[in-house]
Amino acid sequence: MACVSSSTAMAERISWYCTLLVALMLALSCCDPGEPSLAELGAVIRQKNRDLNRPCDEIYLVREGETLQTIGDKCGDPYIVEQNPHIHDPDDVFPGLVIKITPSNKR
Secondary structure (H helix, E strand, O other), rough: HHHHHHHHHHHHHHHHHHHHHHHHHHHHHOOOOOOHHHHHHHHHHHHHHHHHHHOOOOOEEEOOOOOOOHHHHOOOOOOOHHHOOOOOOOOOOOOOEEEEOOOOOOO
């Protein structure tokens, strides 16, 4: 009889562990991993603010949405085209283009 009660107790424990595992899986499946948390959004905003306030380096990597005019205004270099002979068309600036910046005024 003692053998039956110990196997019943073990079956109950296994049943509870399985129940907890299923409950944990349901709780985790409710969270969409594609949506960033508020802490992650805050970190992204702080990084963007640091990038905007950072002075331009001598070698500059063009980002999406930037033009030579906006880069020149931001970095204080109105002569970007003259210093970068690989830019044949000032309107043909794309993200990832590497340009040389010589700021006339340091921010």
